[in-house]
Structures are given as C-alpha cells and as structure tokens.
Amino acid sequence: IFNHQTSKIMPIVRFYIFKILKALSERNIKYDKIKENESFAYMPLQFQPEASIDIQSSNFSNQFETARQIAMHLPSKMCLYVKDHPAMYGLRKKSFLIKLKSLPNVRLINFRTSTQDLLEKSKILIAATGSTFFEAALIKKPAIILGSLGDVIKLPNIEKLESFNQLKELVDKKLNQDF
Secondary structure (H helix, E strand, O other): OOOOOOHHHHHHHHHHHHHHHHHHOOOOOOOOOOOOOOOOEEEEOOOOHHHHHOOOOHHHHHHHHHHHHHHHHOOOOOOEEEEEOOOOOOOHHHHHHHHHHHOOOEEOOOOOOHHHHHHHOEEEOOOOOOHHHHHHHHHHOOEEEEEOOHHHOOOOOOOEEEOOOHHHHHHHHHOOOOO
C-alpha cells in the first residue's frame, strides 16, 4: 500500500507511530481565528523537504526566520497569518508551531482552514514558493514572491522581493496597484 525506502517492517511501523503521536500532540495547539476587519498578509508554509523551497528558494528555506522577517517588515497595523501545509500534518514538531505562534505580529491559522477563504480575506500573499500564487492570480490578489519559482513571476499580480528592507514599500505599492 505504501511506498517506502525500506522493505523492513519496523522502520515503517515506527514512522507511522511517530506521525500519529505528533498529530495527536498537534491537536492541543490553540490556533488563532481569522479576525473580521483585520488587515493581514498571508504566508502559507511549504512542505519540507522539497526541491521548490530547499533548492530553488534556499535563502528562505528556514520558514520560521522568513515568517519573523516578514512580520517585522510589514506596514503598521498589518499582521501576518501563517498556515501550515496540510501534508505536513503530523510531520512538523509541535514546538516549531508553538514557537511560530509566539512571534510578535504573527497569527498561526489551523491548516484545515480554507486557503481560498484566507486569500479572499487577506490583503496580500507573501511566500517563497507554492501553488497558492496561481490561486491568488485567479482572484486578482496581489502577491510577493521571495524565491525563484520560474515563470510564476510572469503573473500580473506578482512581484519579486529583493530585500526584506523593501517589504513595506512593496506591500504598499502592490495594495495600490490595479490588476
């Protein structure tokens, strides 16, 4: 049923036991809710390890530090909503999510929350990679790409960030841009 690197049963069983235990401990995290009328940028966490973040966007592979930098450089009265990748459920450490939640100006959103709902209510999408850029383009949501994700940069709603020091100005520019 499952494709694994080994045919031995013990490593496979151990992996699934640890995944179930992590998933159960994750249920104790108190996620933030989407607040009505709150101005926020949306950052989806990426599946890791994966080539799109670890190779193409290696400068942003430390997703905790990337979220911290984004939250620090957002315009005033704007916060950062971060949502974990659904496929990472039970794989990321609970301590990582709690540490992320404790960052100032960051709200941790449950991975079960609809991406479409988050995109529609957000002011802007900021991420290193991901298919969320295509979803944002469909609803004409401004987006800032951090990494090098090939042809995604050609979408009319996307602009590449060169330095976190430029983030505030770039967010203001994208929010005032008409698509």
